Amino acid sequence: MALVLVLLFIVVPIVELFVLIQIGQAIGILPTIALLILDSVLGAMLMRSQGRAAWMRLHRALAEGRVPGREVIDGALVIFGGALLLTPGFLSDILGLILLLPPTRAVVRRVLVARFGARLVASATSGAQSRMGRMFTFETGRGGRPSRSYGDDVVDGTAQDVPAQRRELP
Numbered sequence: 001m002a003l004v005l006v007l008l009f010i011v012v013p014i015v016e017l018f019v020l021i022q023i024g025q026a027i028g029i030l031p032t033i034a035l036l037i038l039d040s041v042l043g044a045m046l047m048r049s050q051g052r053a054a055w056m057r058l059h060r061a062l063a064e065g066r067v068p069g070r071e072v073i074d075g076a077l078v079i080f081g082g083a084l085l086l087t088p089g090f091l092s093d094i095l096g097l098i099l100l101l102p103p104t105r106a107v108v109r110r111v112l113v114a115r116f117g118a119r120l121v122a123s124a125t126s127g128a129q130s131r132m133g134r135m136f137t138f139e140t141g142r143g144g145r146p147s148r149s150y151g152d153d154v155v156d157g158t159a160q161d162v163p164a165q166r167r168e169l170p
Helices: 002-027 029-063 069-086 090-100 102-132
Strands: none
Touching (some): 002 029, 029 069, 029 090, 069 090, 069 102, 090 102
């Protein structure tokens, strides 16, 4: 973790400054500054359009009753990409564009899910169980008796009726 912080706060700014100086020497200081300003303005416009699209996909997923996992990851990547584009520097702009453009963002999302997906699911499951207790689902057969032919998604358990005036689970 300490190595990541050293890279993030020391090495990356030094490399960004080196690249800025090299480009400034190659094309001049005013064109370099103009390029950085133009890059920030175009990045803000791209972030706005991609953020709006991600927001609409999130609402569509919620309206359809789906868990918006992909949409939430896309929204976070758009936010990070926009922040990187607004930060002065050409290397951060390249990474910001990678996170903002839909084809490359899909690749980054796949890599993140492959790397951290199992950890996220395990963390979310254990967090939900610790906050809400274990939840069991069941099916009933004829006459309200438990059915013995459970599917793969069903866990054998018990149920308890909650009185109507009571607003919380037992």
